[in-house]
Every structure is written in C-alpha cells, then in structure tokens.
Amino acid sequence: MARKFIQLIIDKQVAHVILNRPEKCNALNFDMFRELDEVIREIKRDCSIHGVILSGSDGNFSSGLDVKSVINSPIQAVKLLFKWLPGNANLAQRVSIGWRRLPVPVIAVLDGVCFGGGMQIALGADFRIASRDAELSIMEAKWGLVPDMAGLVSLREVVSRDQALMLTMTAGVLSAQDALSKGLVTEVVDDPMARAVELAAVLAKTSPDANAAIKMSINNSWSSSIRSLLSRESISQIRLLVGKNRLIAAKRQTSEPDKAYKDRQARW
Known part of the structure; x- marks a missing residue:
C-alpha cells in the first residue's frame, strides 16, 4: 500500500x-x-x-x-x-x-x-x-x-x-x-x-509468543487486581506450554541454539 x-x-x-x-x-x-x-x-x-x-x-x-x-x-x-x-x-x-x-x-x-x-x-x-x-x-x-x-x-x-x-x-x-x-x-x-x-x-532471541504473553500480562496486569493477574498468568502459560515455540526455545538453550522460531500465534 x-x-x-x-x-x-x-x-x-x-x-x-x-x-x-x-x-x-x-x-x-x-x-x-x-x-x-x-x-x-x-x-x-x-x-x-x-x-x-x-x-x-x-x-x-x-x-x-x-x-x-x-x-x-x-x-x-x-x-x-x-x-x-x-x-x-x-x-x-x-x-x-x-x-x-x-x-x-x-x-x-x-x-x-x-x-x-x-x-x-x-x-x-x-x-x-x-x-x-x-x-x-x-x-x-x-x-x-x-x-x-x-x-x-x-x-x-x-x-x-x-x-x-x-x-x-x-x-x-x-x-x-x-x-x-x-x-x-x-x-x-x-x-x-x-x-x-x-x-x-x-x-528476537526470546520466543515471539513468550514476548507477546509477557507484554500482554504486564500491560494488562500492571494496575489490575491480584486475582486478574494470577488468572492471566495461568492462561498465558498454558497457551505457551502447548505452543510450538516453547519447544523451540528449549532446543535453543541446548542442542540447536540457532533454530528459528515459528511465527507467533495469531491471537494474544
């Protein structure tokens, strides 16, 4: 455009x-x-x-x-x-x-x-x-x-x-x-x-999904209630655990330090 x-x-x-x-x-x-x-x-x-x-x-x-x-x-x-x-x-x-x-x-x-x-x-x-x-x-x-x-x-x-x-x-x-x-x-x-x-x-060395979750969690939880913060953290962690980039992040720390991340999840 x-x-x-x-x-x-x-x-x-x-x-x-x-x-x-x-x-x-x-x-x-x-x-x-x-x-x-x-x-x-x-x-x-x-x-x-x-x-x-x-x-x-x-x-x-x-x-x-x-x-x-x-x-x-x-x-x-x-x-x-x-x-x-x-x-x-x-x-x-x-x-x-x-x-x-x-x-x-x-x-x-x-x-x-x-x-x-x-x-x-x-x-x-x-x-x-x-x-x-x-x-x-x-x-x-x-x-x-x-x-x-x-x-x-x-x-x-x-x-x-x-x-x-x-x-x-x-x-x-x-x-x-x-x-x-x-x-x-x-x-x-x-x-x-x-x-x-x-x-x-x-x-860029951090998983793009982890960056998205961290940004969303900090921005949305900065002044919210503790209950909202705890809920948001748990939901984000589950999404990260089942995602492909979490596995890639683990490999980057061990056997494949240059392995490329997948595109981030569409919704955060």
Whole structure:
C-alpha cells in the first residue's frame, strides 16, 4: 500500500516504521494519523513480525501536531476525534495506544525534537531510546489543551503523579538526561538507532509468543487486581506450554541454539 508520510520497511522480521514529513520536522497532519493507524493494523495482522522500531526521518522524531493543518479542516478534526463510545479509542488515540496493543515489542528511537503529539506516540512504545541531544515535551497545555492521545496510559506507569502534573501543566522542554531521570525514556545513548537494532536482536532471541504473553500480562496486569493477574498468568502459560515455540526455545538453550522460531500465534 502506497503511503505518503509513513514508511514501513520490514527487515529480518522487524518492522521499521518511519514518520516521514521532514520538511515539517515530522509534524502530524491528518494523513499521518490515518497512515499510522493503518500500519499498526498491518503489523498486528502479520504474525511473522517479531518487533517494531519506530522513528522519525531527518534527525527528528516529531514536533507534534500540525495545528494549522487541523484547524484549516474542521472535517478532518472531527474524523480525528470522533468515537462511537467515550471509552473507545479515536484515531488520535489509536496511534499511541495502538503500539501497546501490538503483541510484539515496540522500540521508539527519539532523535531531535519529540513534542506534543510526538511524545504521545512515543509513550505508546514499550522502550524509548533517546539521543543525547534529544528534547522532549508534553506540550499540549501550551495551546490551552489537555493531552488527549492516550499517552497518559503509559505516563501514569513511568512517572509519579506530581511529576505527571508538572510535565503536563508546565509544557516544559526536557533534555534527554532530564527525561531519563524522570522515567520518560528508557536509555540515552550516542546512536539510538544502532541501540534499537541491537535491542531488537536481543529480544528476537526470546520466543515471539513468550514476548507477546509477557507484554500482554504486564500491560494488562500492571494496575489490575491480584486475582486478574494470577488468572492471566495461568492462561498465558498454558497457551505457551502447548505452543510450538516453547519447544523451540528449549532446543535453543541446548542442542540447536540457532533454530528459528515459528511465527507467533495469531491471537494474544
């Protein structure tokens, strides 16, 4: 499928998703939201994909929402925010929470600026690897808005309540090191893309079904009841025990260290 603003390149069972609007520092217009949503659904359907690396083109992740383009098209703004039920995710929210719902590890590579809507997208990733000169901000309050792209789902897990309030109310710009100290990013390195590729290779040594089960269990059980957590763990373990990749994982630890995993199970 031809896309104008989002590139999808699959290499060695890793999907590289690239925000590609460099002349605007990858600012998000309506078509980028739509294309990102399509890519997330495509990756979810492809059981041969075992990991995702999410990045921006030309040295920036994303400068956030292209406010002018959205304001100039009220119909697009409605399409972006519309939902049938309040508890459902609209298009703007799906491009953040959608990464959490994928049954594969998602690594965000944060170069340059990562502001507003870009930060909300990055928060949907499982890991955020930032360059030393990256700048990050939850910037919606600057425009008199509330962050409404589902990034709070992850934000409440990685920072304390008072820090979440400080970051969202002040719309302050953080250095990569400050973001690391607050928990907004996972690592700060000289070459975040090289580190992301390295991490994806390490994660690929684990069964894709085990990775899917671990991600689902941690995300869904992080704030749920103990009974729900115990139930989810038991159900996942049974599914893993009867799956082909569990046997392959055992062989990789003993007689066949290079034996390839099968595609992950379709439903997690």
